[in-house]
Amino acid sequence: MRREDDAMREETLEGICAPIAEDLGRVDEFLRREVASRDPFIGELLAHVGRFRGKRIRPALVLLAGRALGRLGAAHVEVGGIVELIHTATLVHDDVLDDAGLRRRSATIHARWGERAAILLGDFLYSRAFALATRVDGAARILSDATHTICEGELLQVSRAHRPDLPEAEYLDIIAKKTGALYAVACRLGAQLAGADGVAEGLARFGERIGIAFQIVDDCLDIAGDEREVGKSLGTDLKKGKVTLPVIRFLARLGDADRRRVEGLLRRPLAGEEERTLAREIIASGTVEDARSEAKAFVEEALAVLAQIGDPALRTPLERLARFIARRRF
């Protein structure tokens, strides 16, 4: 009985992160201390975005990478916080871009305080992240380059919206940039700060692959997820003409007439009911599960890279975290 309970617990994110639970607490402390304002209005905004912190997968990667390589120190906590801060800034701006009302079961900044506050708060968080990064040797350049890559990926995605002919390779390139890049630097810096420069490149590759997997799953959840379970606004991709993996594969399976009809839908913004109907069609076609298998394949690739690195016993949580990413339903 006890052994089964343990196995169950290990499958949850909390269980996977148990070996670094204290350090994750230090990341939260670091962010509370270093991202603050004496102004009550800004303080209110910061307290609110604090609630968006949920899975904390990116800081966990920094910490677990350091631990796997035998040295987990104060700089890991700082970089974990900075990576989470950059992620939070992208979320705040994403919610404006997607006109989303809900994030982690709370109102988005944009929905509650308006677009102006949301844009400026995102900038405020980005610039604070960069300022904090300059305190950690070697981190500022890597983190600002990664952030630049994220923005490039997001810009590419905006420019490819409403283009149902988006090739799968281009989709993968975009998500490698917009999501893979931050996962990659989390792992890279986790290794570098542990003094393991020799394996930093390999860990970055591991991170990029699971970042891609994370985004594919995110794109699946946007079509087939349960808003109450996921805790954020869903269905925005189809509404905004964002062509993601399940959609690309769905289009490829359709006959000419059907494909032309769906391509027509994707070329313009969709209303709520249209989006639900199209989403149901895509789910019925099986391409959401198909895309999830692709995410699993990226995780397997990541695991193959990881198998060459570090202490087998110590890298177990990284492996579990990678598998969790492909499996997650929220």
Add this chain to the structure above:
Amino acid sequence: MRREDDAMREETLEGICAPIAEDLGRVDEFLRREVASRDPFIGELLAHVGRFRGKRIRPALVLLAGRALGRLGAAHVEVGGIVELIHTATLVHDDVLDDAGLRRRSATIHARWGERAAILLGDFLYSRAFALATRVDGAARILSDATHTICEGELLQVSRAHRPDLPEAEYLDIIAKKTGALYAVACRLGAQLAGADGVAEGLARFGERIGIAFQIVDDCLDIAGDEREVGKSLGTDLKKGKVTLPVIRFLARLGDADRRRVEGLLRRPLAGEEERTLAREIIASGTVEDARSEAKAFVEEALAVLAQIGDPALRTPLERLARFIARRRF
């Protein structure tokens, strides 16, 4: 005759910047080379924002400060470019915030490519600026801190919108942050990169004061400027309930009944005609010229600080630039 022509020319920005004309050219080159993309869409956006570069006062300050202290090198060109890049990023986001259609006689990014592209392009420029800053010794921390201060100032301003009781001291604190901070670091880094750490603090103070003066003049132009001459959308402050110096002083001059009426107007967004009527009332009251005198006083304060620093002959262009800022009509 010739001497008079020379004097006239020296009064223009071009004339003032003549001693650093070549270096300003290098700043442009640096930005063209370092802020680029292979993607045609991103390339198009970058080419477009390139047109927003106009007065280039901030890079001029970096260069002139270096020159005044006897050493103007390649790092000054880089920091000049980075400071201009940060400024450009704030403009791109400002235009979304202000819903402005016109910038430097061109369509804004937001008006032509939509809000999504504008928000992401701003982020793209910010992150590139930080990445470039990490290449210059000691610049990254100072520049990211300054950017954070700018965002703080902008957030404070947003939170104080539609509040006609804004005290003058709070207005000055906000513009010291949102505009003074970047002017201050331009001057500070200009000195530091010339190896003149001892006067960096003084030059930063000079920069902050002329930055405040610049913003007061900007706020005056928003009410009383000529859109064709200034080349950007005007009248947005009153429309969006932004309470600036001419407005604060105008309110102070009104009798109770009139003040209550105007305060009522400022508490809600104004339509174009309402804005024009209120602007005419403010202009007629003389508080726009009054605010311009205040800007001149800040410039005088800046000049008093500058008088203690550097070679009197070499600092002349900085003095002229400071005077130009209080005088400008565009």
